[in-house]
Amino acid sequence: MATEAPEQAPQADGVQSLSISEAPPSSSSNPTIQMSLEEKYQILRSVAEECIQEDELRNLLAHKSEPIAYDGFEPSGRMHIAQGVMKTINVNKMTSAGCRVKIWIADWFAMLNNKMGGDLKKIETVGRYLIEIWRAAGMNLDNGKVEFLWSSKEINSKADEYWPRVMDIAQKNSLKRIIRCSQIMGRNEQDDLTAAQILYPCMQCADIFFLKADICQLGMDQRKVNVLAREYCDDIKKKNKPIILSHHMLPGLQQGQEKMSKSDVSSSIFMEDEEAEVNLKIKKAYCPPNVVEGNPCMEYVKYLILPWFNEFIVERSEKNGGNKSFKSFEELAADYESGELHPADLKSALSKALNKILEPVRSHFKNDKTAKQLLQSVKNYRVSR
Numbered sequence: 001m002a003t004e005a006p007e008q009a010p011q012a013d014g015v016q017s018l019s020i021s022e023a024p025p026s027s028s029s030n031p032t033i034q035m036s037l038e039e040k041y042q043i044l045r046s047v048a049e050e051c052i053q054e055d056e057l058r059n060l061l062a063h064k065s066e067p068i069a070y071d072g073f074e075p076s077g078r079m080h081i082a083q084g085v086m087k088t089i090n091v092n093k094m095t096s097a098g099c100r101v102k103i104w105i106a107d108w109f110a111m112l113n114n115k116m117g118g119d120l121k122k123i124e125t126v127g128r129y130l131i132e133i134w135r136a137a138g139m140n141l142d143n144g145k146v147e148f149l150w151s152s153k154e155i156n157s158k159a160d161e162y163w164p165r166v167m168d169i170a171q172k173n174s175l176k177r178i179i180r181c182s183q184i185m186g187r188n189e190q191d192d193l194t195a196a197q198i199l200y201p202c203m204q205c206a207d208i209f210f211l212k213a214d215i216c217q218l219g220m221d222q223r224k225v226n227v228l229a230r231e232y233c234d235d236i237k238k239k240n241k242p243i244i245l246s247h248h249m250l251p252g253l254q255q256g257q258e259k260m261s262k263s264d265v266s267s268s269i270f271m272e273d274e275e276a277e278v279n280l281k282i283k284k285a286y287c288p289p290n291v292v293e294g295n296p297c298m299e300y301v302k303y304l305i306l307p308w309f310n311e312f313i314v315e316r317s318e319k320n321g322g323n324k325s326f327k328s329f330e331e332l333a334a335d336y337e338s339g340e341l342h343p344a345d346l347k348s349a350l351s352k353a354l355n356k357i358l359e360p361v362r363s364h365f366k367n368d369k370t371a372k373q374l375l376q377s378v379k380n381y382r383v384s385r
Helices: 037-047 054-063 081-096 107-112 120-137 151-157 159-171 175-179 195-210 220-235 275-284 296-309 329-338 343-367 369-380
Strands: 050-052 068-073 100-105 146-150 215-219 243-247 312-314 324-326
Touching (some): 050 220, 054 243, 068 081, 068 195, 081 296, 081 343, 100 120, 107 120, 107 151, 120 343, 146 151, 220 243, 296 312, 324 329, 343 369
Parallel strands (some): 068 215
Antiparallel strands (some): 312 324
């Protein structure tokens, strides 16, 4: 939407700009650095496993100095590292490239999807807990480029704008097409969906236009509804379609777990897990020797550790090869496939790096009274599907 002027969504009641003292060293944004168009493009492209379409992204950056990027989440339980660390990295990359990021706290959507048993009060508590996580983790919130917007408050404040869009999307699409989007809710097309879960994709599609988003930056599991939004642009003869930057979905800890899940604790490392818990979970994680593809430990290094630190340090005795710093995933993969790097050494280094990232979060939830209370409440909630 390079030629359209953005309309700023109002700040949600009770949600203020958050500031932090320190951001991740490799992903913090520095507003004093002037980037070329190509540098901005490469940063944004690095966020995504898939980009639809690359030429449109280049055109957007050429015509709009501060594109609006949208991301959203259901407040549905404790936060794992796939959501906490990766989103921090990606948001910091986007703001460093000049984007304004609107993070949609999809409380009504969580209720529609029966998260927290559909209890909106619990859902709001989880939402506030998640914001505390990102603040403590190092999401760059002190540059005024990140907004947290509560869907219930924003939709209510502009109901006359929002609901006609939802109805138009519903009118222009078949039930079969909408059901194909059920993956966005963690469902599949064979599930016995409620009427609320049919409404959900129409609303999520409408969100993109409601927030005036130039870029949809969500996971690959949200791809179908983002494509629906681009198809809807054809229906309404809208020239500038939202660009889709779909990030990689991190697998769970065990073999065959395609992604981390809040409801399956064996699949996830949570952002406030104690050091010993992280060490034990990584020790038990699936990590076949000499195998890179489908190896969750290798993926965590590729998508979390290397982007965060710009290196991956393995500490070993001289007898086992000595210490080594890997600057690229290709270098690491070559050593692992050849057997030069043993799974035990990989796991030990991964645990140490993850704990270094998570320590400020643990500290915040131990020492901040509000954060501590939020965490205790969330831990007491039963995660519902």
